[in-house]
Amino acid sequence: MSATDTLREDHKQIRRLEKIIIKCYTELYNGTNIPFTDIDKITIIIEEFLDSIHYSREEDSYFPCVASYDHLKQEIKGFMIEHEFSRRIAIQIKKYLKQWKDGIDSREPVARYLKTYSVYLMDHMNKEEAFFDKAESEVLSKEEELDMFEQFRSVMTISKKKDDMIKEIENLENLPWMK
Numbered sequence: 001m002s003a004t005d006t007l008r009e010d011h012k013q014i015r016r017l018e019k020i021i022i023k024c025y026t027e028l029y030n031g032t033n034i035p036f037t038d039i040d041k042i043t044i045i046i047e048e049f050l051d052s053i054h055y056s057r058e059e060d061s062y063f064p065c066v067a068s069y070d071h072l073k074q075e076i077k078g079f080m081i082e083h084e085f086s087r088r089i090a091i092q093i094k095k096y097l098k099q100w101k102d103g104i105d106s107r108e109p110v111a112r113y114l115k116t117y118s119v120y121l122m123d124h125m126n127k128e129e130a131f132f133d134k135a136e137s138e139v140l141s142k143e144e145e146l147d148m149f150e151q152f153r154s155v156m157t158i159s160k161k162k163d164d165m166i167k168e169i170e171n172l173e174n175l176p177w178m179k
């Protein structure tokens, strides 16, 4: 495995989450009763898997390594801005979910921000995957790929957390409203 493959593998899991989010907002718009705890789980996966694991692999290791070649800098800048944008959408989802729990019907904004998040995810990951192909073939050396891969793996708490998060994704996929 290489660092680039690890990020591609993260994306595969994130695409599973994307499907859950699409189904969730569609059902919310349909008036289906979805337990708050299920939506909470989505926001936890966003925070713990996307934010603290996947983005940090990209922002702290992968992007700086590619940028050190003075290559693809514009793309990287764009991805960083999009990460910030996604963090702001996640805050909105949580804000309206809390409001809803507190008794103010916030079905519409929760559904709307979930939808915004899924649109972001699709667009961002498609662009990044094209970027991974370029970074892999144009700049990164085998050694760098391996070093970063080892770095990703060596953070044991992260590997454990990622496994937990994938389990959470699986649990969500098996909920009645997902069928």
Ligand SMILES: [Fe+2]
Pocket (backbone or CB within 6 Å): 055, 058, 079, 083, 124, 128
């Ligand atoms: Fe990203």
Ligand SMILES: [Fe+2]
Pocket (backbone or CB within 6 Å): 007, 011, 054, 058, 125, 128
């Ligand atoms: Fe990514």
